[in-house]
Amino acid sequence: MTSPANGKVNVGYFVDWGIYARQYFPKHVPATSLTHILYSFADVKPDTGEVFLTDTWSGQQIRYTDVEDPDSWNDPPGRSNLYGNFKRFGLIKRHNRALKVLLSIGGWTYRSHFWPMAGSETCRQTFAQTAVQLLEDNGLDGIDVDWEYPADSEQAHAFTLLLQGIRSALDAAQAKRTSDPPRFLLTAAVSADKSKVQTMDLSGMDQYLDFWNIMAYDYAGSWSDLTGHHANLYNDSNTSPASEASGDDAVKxxxxxxxxxxxxxxxxxxxxxxxxxxAGLKATFQGVGPGSWENGVWDLKALPHAGASVTEDTKYSGASYSYDPSQQLLISYDTPAIFDQKTKYINDKGLAGAMYWELSSDYTSSSSVTPMVLRVASKLGKLDSTNNCIDYPYSKFDNVRNGFTS
Incomplete structure (x- = not known):
């Protein structure tokens, strides 16, 4: 299991669709400030349990030529090489031995594919075997499961059994290696909503997980009756969202x-x-307006908007927002002061570290702007320095097996 003695983890989601309109590539990842990357998302076939990549072109095929050690278009005859994002991360890992890359399976879009699949022992075995083969083939360090969300005790038990099978398959993959390899990791993205948390078999899951990634956000949004903070640290009666969720409540x-x-x-x-x-916080609203890439959702780097005033409440709610009275637009987001407050909370409570959704939203090419990922990393203290894995003798790709040496 991940030990606090190894330092804090700093975990970022990298989305495979980010290389398109967002133009966010592996070379942009702040590798020295992160300890883990969650590569998102793989899907699962609901009838068989087979885990598969949803975009093999970005993950395995695209040639990157505008980078150090550019990809070749002239493979030797008879060779099958890995390219795409996974090759880039494989090279980055060799230069940053504390950076681990995990394959994240599921997410909101594919949430319906977990059940009743996970209720079948055969499907669970297939899930574990195919997930670990993707780890081997693409040179990864672990599996992250994002099932949103088990609906009852039957599904919760199946989730625990699914994790048990994955953990066994990861251990078997580690045991096949002749050297003493780093531990392959198993993590889960989990809700901050108390009712969803209480549905899960926490003690059963905990014995298989290296760490839990709490999604401490999306407490308020287009689905809400009133405006509110979407990621408040505490629940203040004067400023809390319509739901009663908060980061601190989730941790407790x-x-x-x-x-x-x-x-x-x-x-x-x-x-x-x-x-x-x-009209403001805890008020009615009509719609959510446009966003950076989807309606009502703005990249952090685009905030606050010109003409909007910013309100920070570090005393009660641990939250912030901007409001433009001329546009009648309120945006709930975390300012640097709130990031600092949450980082202090992580340290004070002895938590494992921080996680970010998602890395492209805070990236800017401007050297005058410090991304929040770097800001938080600098305040977390010592970061986890356990080694990643760079030994993949069972990959189907020639260049992964030989460590990208030729």
């Missing part, structure tokens, strides 16, 4: 159930949620 729910604080990773949103035609 897990720790009260016996999960060690040292295995909880606190999720930080690199985006804001907008509310249109509103």
């Amino acid at each position: 729910t897990y720790t009260n159930a016996g999960v060690s604080a040292s295995k909880l990773v606190f999720g930080l949103p690199l985006y804001g949620r907008a509310f249109a035609s509103t």
